[in-house]
Each structure stands twice: as C-alpha cells, then as structure tokens.
Amino acid sequence: MKKWLLFASAMCLVVVIAACGTNTAKPENKETNTTVADSGASSSDLVVTAANWKFDKKEYKIKAGETVNLKLDSVDGIHGVQIQKTDYKLSNGDTIAVNISEPGSYQMICSVPCGAGHREMKAVLVVE
Template identity: 55%
Template sequence: MKKWLVFASMLALALVIAACGANSNNSKESSGAANNGAGSEASASESEVIITAKDWEFDQEEYRIKAGETVDLTLKSAGGIHGVRILKTDYNISNNKTVAVTFDTPGTYDMICSVPCGAGHGKMKAKLIVE
C-alpha cells in the first residue's frame, strides 16, 4: 500500500513539473468575453498590452487599460507554460496567445495564472486596472 502511495505522489509531482515545460507555439487568438476564449474572431484593437510570465510571477504587479477601449492582451511565457484568467470575467488567455478585451466600466480585476505551474503557482497574481 505504501508503494502505491509513493508512486501516485511521484506521478502527481511529475505532472505538475511537466506543466512548466517549454512551449514554442506562437499563434495569435482573439476572443470576446461571451465566448470564453474558445473562438477566434477578427477585431480592430486600439492598443496592445503584453503580459510576461516566468517562474511563478508576472512581469508587473498591475496592468492598466482604458475603459471602452478594445485592447489586445498578449501572454508571453518567458519560461514554462502559463495562462491568465481574469477573475469575475470570461476572459482567459492561453500560453503565447492574444485575446481582444473590452471593459466598459472602470474598476480593478484580479488576474491569476490558470495553468498549474509548480510550487509557486499560487503566488502568480496581478491586477488589471481599467481606468
């Protein structure tokens, strides 16, 4: 019984570590809140914000965009595989993808890494401030 528990623990650890592996997919995806990042649609964005993720942190603690403006949010992974989920919205950004977002009302939104990426995964947080 003890051997199976150790085996299962090692397998779980290997899966978590594998989630932080490199990925060379550099495609672009645009999405609105209504389709939860699943589809692709053309959009005329007014600006772009690049979010860089690496080793359990984002490159900035906060990102700022203007209310009513369509902005391309791009997630670049400098190490491992990551994702960004904007809480209290349907916006999800996959590893090395771009999503067009529009927020009509000013406010602050929490962003988290949406891909389990290792021991520091829970610390991967940032804020999106809509002005």
Template identity: 35%
Template sequence: MHKWVMVSLFVIASVLGIAITFTTVGQHEVVEEVEEEGTLVFKAENWKFDKEEYTVELGETLELSLRNVKGVHQLQIEGLDIELLPGEEPVKVNFDEAGTYTIICSLPCGEGHETMASTLIVQ
C-alpha cells in the same frame, strides 16, 4: 602511443569547446520588445507576471496576449471571463466597465503557483 594521441585530441577538443562557448555567450544581444499601440502583452515567468499592476483606460479596446518568458503558464482575469493561452491569437477586449480585477495563472505551474497573481485596473 595511441593512448597519448587520443588524450591529446580530447584535451584540444575540450579547450576549443570551452573557448567557443565563452565567445558565443558574450555575443548575445539584449532585444527590447516594444509593445504596439492597442496591445497589452502579459509576460509570465516562474511564479510572477512582469508587472504587479496593469492599468488600462475605461472604453479602451486592446488586443491581449500572453507570453511565457520562463515556465508554462495560462492567464485568467477574474470577473472579466478572459483566459489567455500561450501561443494563441491575441484576444480583442473592450474595457467598458471600470474596476479592479485579479489576474492569475490558471495552469498549475509549480511550487509558487498559488501566489502567482497580479492586478488589472480599468479606470
């Protein structure tokens, strides 16, 4: 009899656990992030950035930051001597020279690391 009581309790707990899981999965809200004026947030995930191309105006001053959506990444903008680390304070940059710059992940992040790149256009 003790065996049947334990099996019954296990089945009931399993069913409740599954029910709670499916209930909470449906309750998650999608939160849209709104960038503040004067900021540029690069979002990185395994093995890409959120945009293939970022464009800023010549003479514009922006606070740049990196947010890791998935995986662990660092960002480097080649030719501008800018490196962004996740979780660090934003870096204030005045884009005073027009050009096209390559953005790369500067932290080996896995099998797609070599192709993780984007472009920054200052016009």
C-alpha cells in the same frame, strides 16, 4: 552487490545530467507596453510576460470601454491568464481582444498549474 553499485552510479549520472540541463538564469527584461496610448486609436497592445511564478508587472492599466489586444508571453514554463470577474482567459502565445467597460480592479491569475509558486502568481488589471 555489483548491481546495486551500478544502479546507484547510473542514478547519480542521471541527476547530474538533469541538473546541467536546467535553465535557471533570469530572463532578460523585455520592454512591454503596459499603458494605453492616448492617440485615439481604437485598440492598443498589452503584453503580459509570465516567468518563474510571477508576471512581469504587479499592475497593468487600460481604459474602460477601449479594446486592447492582450498577449500572454510565457518565458519560463507554461502559464495562462484568467481575468477574474470576466470571461477572458488566454494561454501561452494567445492574443485576445479585451474590452472591459466597467472601471475597477480585476485580479489576474495564472490559470495553468505551473508548480510550487502557482497560487502566488497574481497581478491586477486596473480599468480606468
């Protein structure tokens, strides 16, 4: 009986310690460049921030035929991005040069199983 009580107490303590270590605070809003500058530069930067089973924007825009340095920043958890109908795929912290010449809408999905909301983690890349 004492062993059972000791085991139950230890498990409660483990749960309390684990709950105290969880960071559920919302990440602060980071300013990101989600449009391509009209300065005539050959490339620009686009940062996609992933956290809590969502991307920071529902839609990102780039110009057709222009190279964009796409960076994935995972604030909460481990995420990846795959741009459907293309071969572009990146992991947390990666920056890749993206050049899509065909205008249209391309769905962006999380490519790393990240938990309960993984299937709903989507955004759209609009190529104008």
